Amino acid sequence: MTGLPDPPHDHRRGRPTPPVVLTDAERATLTGWAHDATSGTALALRSRIILACATGATNTQVATTLGVSRPTVGKWRSRFLELRLDGLTDEPRPGRPPRMTMEEIREILATPPTRRGRPVGWTRRELARQTGLSASTVGRIWKNLDLPDTAR
Structure with a gap:
């Protein structure tokens, strides 16, 4: 159609991916979690996902780089944008409480x-x-x- 601007040439399809913008404190915390063996492998991976998203990479690019699925990247991007750092930690799981502290x-x-x-x-x-x-x-x-x- 004439009169309409040309679409952007970044070849992305679907909904636009919301950007992840980190504060310096968030970046420091995520970097620590990503490289800390005691933080757990799940939290370390989630931290690396968010750090990669903060570079402006798409969910597909992050998924390919980190060897996870695109829906996994989307899930943690959304949780981070909604709850920030608190959204990356594990939810308490059901089960018997420990017998001793x-x-x-x-x-x-x-x-x-x-x-x-x-x-x-x-x-x-x-x-x-x-x-x-x-x-x-x-x-x-x-x-x-x-x-x-x-x-x-």
């Missing part, structure tokens, strides 16, 4: 058991019996606390 477990670990009148280190079985947790749960807790087998 980490503080209670640390307290028990700090108190050695008495065997034949002298203090010795805990074994998984002893600590499991004392706390009511399974031996495998005790092992996972020790691993999360970064305690070597011989130091327990």
Whole structure:
């Protein structure tokens, strides 16, 4: 039709992708999460998605670069735009609450058991019996606390 301006030549189809604009504080937090092994792989990936979106990349470009699906990128872009950093963290999941808090477990670990009148280190079985947790749960807790087998 005559009189109408030519469409833009960026070859994008569909709805326009809303831009992600980060504050310096958000960028610093996301960068930290993206490179921090203790933040969890899911949060690290979500952070990398948002950092990539903030460069102006499309959902398709981000998905290809990071090896995720386009809907995944769209989901986290939307959640970030709506809730900012809070939108990237995991929602609480249903399930039984822990039997003991980490503080209670640390307290028990700090108190050695008495065997034949002298203090010795805990074994998984002893600590499991004392706390009511399974031996495998005790092992996972020790691993999360970064305690070597011989130091327990």
